[in-house]
Amino acid sequence: MRVLGIESSCDETGIAVYDEQQGLLSHALYSQVKLHADYGGVVPELASRDHVRKIVPLIREALAKADTTIEQLDGIAYTKGPGLIGALLVGACVGRSLAFAWDKPAVGVHHMEGHLLAPMLEADAPEFPFIALLVSGGHSMLVDVKGIGQYEVLGESIDDAAGEAFDKTAKLMGLDYPGGPRLSKLAANGREVNYKFPRPMTDRPGLDFSFSGLKTFAANTIAAQPDDEQTRADIARAFEEAVVDTLMIKCRRALEQTGYKRLVIAGGVSANQRLQAQLGEMMQKRGGRVYYPRGEFCTDNGAMIAYAGLQRLKAGEREDLAVKGQPRWPL
Ligand code: KG4
Numbered sequence: 001m002r003v004l005g006i007e008s009s010c011d012e013t014g015i016a017v018y019d020e021q022q023g024l025l026s027h028a029l030y031s032q033v034k035l036h037a038d039y040g041g042v043v044p045e046l047a048s049r050d051h052v053r054k055i056v057p058l059i060r061e062a063l064a065k066a067d068t069t070i071e072q073l074d075g076i077a078y079t080k081g082p083g084l085i086g087a088l089l090v091g092a093c094v095g096r097s098l099a100f101a102w103d104k105p106a107v108g109v110h111h112m113e114g115h116l117l118a119p120m121l122e123a124d125a126p127e128f129p130f131i132a133l134l135v136s137g138g139h140s141m142l143v144d145v146k147g148i149g150q151y152e153v154l155g156e157s158i159d160d161a162a163g164e165a166f167d168k169t170a171k172l173m174g175l176d177y178p179g180g181p182r183l184s185k186l187a188a189n190g191r192e193v194n195y196k197f198p199r200p201m202t203d204r205p206g207l208d209f210s211f212s213g214l215k216t217f218a219a220n221t222i223a224a225q226p227d228d229e230q231t232r233a234d235i236a237r238a239f240e241e242a243v244v245d246t247l248m249i250k251c252r253r254a255l256e257q258t259g260y261k262r263l264v265i266a267g268g269v270s271a272n273q274r275l276q277a278q279l280g281e282m283m284q285k286r287g288g289r290v291y292y293p294r295g296e297f298c299t300d301n302g303a304m305i306a307y308a309g310l311q312r313l314k315a316g317e318r319e320d321l322a323v324k325g326q327p328r329w330p331l
């Protein structure tokens with residue numbers, strides 16, 4: 001089975017061709033980061049319009065790179081939600097229409113299921129069951145993954161997502177959008193200064209997260225300190241350590257609760273080096289392993305949607321002829 005995957009839920013147009021036997025045949029990505037940079041965040045209407053401009057050329061590119069003809073495709077998968085409705089509808093319209101025109105089955109994929117299964121694109125993919133820590137710009141959650149489609153959300157953020165906290169704190173520090181990776185780069189030059197950032201919601205049982213307090217703490221710390229490069233780097237480091245520590249504590253709890261030895265991290269924040277290193281160390285101590293996608297598949301991409309879509313199509317799932325997007329959609 002060979003599937004064309006389409007991702008357009010936010011500010012990245014991602015297209016890929018995944019083959020059940022041969023694996024990932026191609027992927028193409030267009031990031032709108034530059035378009036939104038002047039506004040300090042994603043402008044939904046601009047995002048939709050840019051997806052419209054880029055999606056068809058990218059589909060052509062991915063099919064050509066995969067040396068795949070339309071006849072060789074067995075289905076089309078597109079992100080149906082959650083995300084920005086206008087952006088989602090571009091992918092859904094194009095995906096559903098092409099499937100109709102080419103007489104192929106179509107399937108709508110949950111964006112977070114895409115992230116969750118992204119490590120499956122790697123050669124040493126994790127076996128089920130595992131705990132997945134999904135940390136992106138829109139979501140933070142811990143999921144007990146027993147198999148494809150067997151997901152139990154154990155905890156999630158009650159306010160800001162982890163990536164959102166990174167982005168908002170970065171903005172406070174005067175860093176350009178998207179701030180997460182920039183803040184992390186700044187933190188690498190930070191010294192160990194005792195700013196006593198809290199580890200939110202770790203002093204009580206449960207697996208939910210809360211990150212908005214960390215952002216406020218960062219704002220107050222920034223206001224109280226001199227505005228020089230080294231101080232900003234020190235604060236960035238303290239903030240990053242607090243986020244990573246908090247995520248680590250919750251992951252440990254989820255592993256203890258389930259007895260699992262495998263931990264998957266996915267979503268944009270999983271690209272964070274400190275997070276990867278600390279969770280790797282923790283899992284080694286526990287006699288387990290941490291799995292994460294290669295850098296380019298940590299953030300939004302078409303490959304994860306093609307992979308998840310193939311699994312869903314194999315299970316017999318099909319979209320009807322209506323074009324649907326679901327901005328809010330529980331996993
Ligand atoms: O998964 P993703 O590409 O899009 C969503 O589905 O939201 O995640 C984007 C988020 C942004 O908030 C971005 O700042 C964050 O991931 N991010 C990072 C890093 N790379 C991306 N946060 C911290 N450290 C990084 N290295």
Ligand code: ZN
Nearest residue numbers: 136268299300
């Ligand atoms: Zn995402």
